[in-house]
Amino acid sequence: MQVTQWSKGLSVEVGGHGVVSHVGAALLRLLADRSGLTQALSVALSRRGFVPGRDRGRVLVDLAVMIADGGEAIADIEVLRHQSEVFGQVASPATCWRALDEISDVGLRRIARTRAKVRARVWGLIESVPSARAAGRDLGEGVVVLDVDSTIVLAHSDKDGAAATYKHTYGFHPILVTCDNTGELLTIKLRPGNAGANTAADHLTVLTEAVAQVPAAHRRHLLIRGDSAAATHAVLDWLTAQDAKRDRRVEYSIGWSIGEAERAAIRALPAAAWSPALAADGGIRDGAQVAELTGLLALAGWPPGMRVIVRRERPHPGAQLSLFEERDGWRYTAFVTNTTAGALQWLEARHRAHARVEDRIRCAKDTGLRRLPSREFAINTAWCQIAAMACDLIAWLQLLTLDGDLAKAEPKRLRYRLLHTAARLVRGQRRRRLRIPPTWPWANQITAAFTRIAVIPAPG
Incomplete structure (x- = not known):
């Protein structure tokens, strides 16, 4: 048997449609919205007399999702940006740079207070906070x-x-x-x-x-x-x-x-x-x-x-x-x-x-902390806060929606099995449906996670 038998008749070409990847990243983005993180960040970072072209809360959440999904540089936001069929409009790398550069010491304190407020809501959604063990x-x-x-x-x-x-x-x-x-x-x-x-x-x-x-x-x-x-x-x-x-x-x-x-x-x-x-x-x-x-x-x-x-x-x-x-x-x-x-x-x-x-x-270094993007200390400080939010989103996803091995998986395994999953995007009856191949071993866990996030009460 030839070792290349599996590739017989296989070719690669451009022209596919209706297929999207990194479907699991939508779980993190949806969780950020349903938990109230996106909205709270938008309010915290608003400035009188300044209306940005891209809502700053959305920009920071998308950066956190990108980092949780394995991105290591601000340019990696393009992975989400070029899947507008699922994620809608996503800020460009240049806008992300500006958003990070705008975060002052006051902004960092506001982000910290926002994270604490949203964390309290998430812990309230958990049936019981896990006990530490030794x-x-x-x-x-x-x-x-x-x-x-x-x-x-x-x-x-x-x-x-x-x-x-x-x-x-x-x-x-x-x-x-x-x-x-x-x-x-x-x-x-x-x-x-x-x-x-x-x-x-x-x-x-x-x-x-x-x-x-x-x-x-x-x-x-x-x-x-x-x-x-x-x-x-x-x-x-x-x-x-x-x-x-x-x-x-x-x-x-x-x-x-x-x-x-x-x-x-x-x-x-x-x-x-x-x-x-x-x-x-x-x-x-x-x-x-x-x-x-x-x-x-x-x-x-x-x-x-x-x-x-x-x-x-x-x-x-x-x-x-x-x-x-x-x-x-x-x-x-x-x-x-x-x-x-x-x-x-x-x-x-x-x-x-x-x-x-x-x-x-x-795990934190595998989620944004291993590589700091800028020459400027202030931007790198802001990046660290976004990386911390990315770690939180992964932790919340596991606490609220996942069971078994995925609930304990480290970020690398979670990305390989869940976040980077591909699916077919089907449109009909004014709705969009992501259809994951039934042969994917973790398809049921992904769909169950979407369902559990969707029933989280909308933030007040």
Whole structure:
């Protein structure tokens, strides 16, 4: 059998009609409209005495849809623009550039308030906000988990704000906060590449903005997780002050650097102080143990009630160890928390679930953050906010309309199976119908998603 048998009689030519691609992108666009995001952005970005040729709310939503659909540059808006049979009139790349350039600091604040308002409506449409999980069980009903972290975005040309990073690369060093319950990207702050990883002011900015993004009814019990870059006096004092508010419970679980005092405390621990650590599925993790150092450390000046918990495990081959770790063959990590209830093993497993933020960052980079479009810092800042909206649209699509594997799929798989689907556009009886081939394995999921979005009440 010849390997080219499948292509016998196959040719490609121009002349087809009635066929459109990227049908799934219409799901995101329709969801933005039905959730009220498009209309709210139009109101937020309106300016007295200025009537743009293209509604700015529509332009930003179309950019977010384009990014969620896999676009990496503003010119990629042409994919939507040249399918006017489905999407109607879509702004040109030049108009998109102007729309981003018009967004000032005031505009960014208005966009943030708009996102928070629409998020509250979307969370109200969900039957129940998913519970965050760790070690095979829920963290608790009503607990909303916010993960803060920073990352490196490479720049391959000389852009405003690009600088050498601590990883010996060149680019930007944004800091962001994600919601572990829903997968949303709540806020992101674009920073120069040489911005410090442990800058307290930046952490406080994004945490304040992230808490404001959580609907008020769900702010009563928050868990803030971060790595050791967030373990500063200013951040921990702020978290403690938030926890002291009468109507709110704020727990934290923050990485902690191991210095000489911690090493001395570890050496002083008796063997009986160590307990087996938990694995991701809730079972016992072989070769890993946890213990508490709080009573062995001088923590004057740190918030009252702060606990220090340490974990040790046998290192994997190739792991880099300090001289202290090489001495006894264990690799040590630590974190601090203000949670008083729960076994050490559970608290440590809960903290280790913070690693999921790395997956969120990877997905965010696959949804617009890997490549910033402009030489100007302000336009790139606005682009980051649009990328955050794109991440939210994907998360809302999965929360409100999808089931099974697609409800948990990462953006790349979602695009390959759903967003980039082709269909035939049929007109008749003053209606347009998109007909997806019945042989497409995910055709029923797409049609069901359209139906579920269509029944969302129109925004008031």
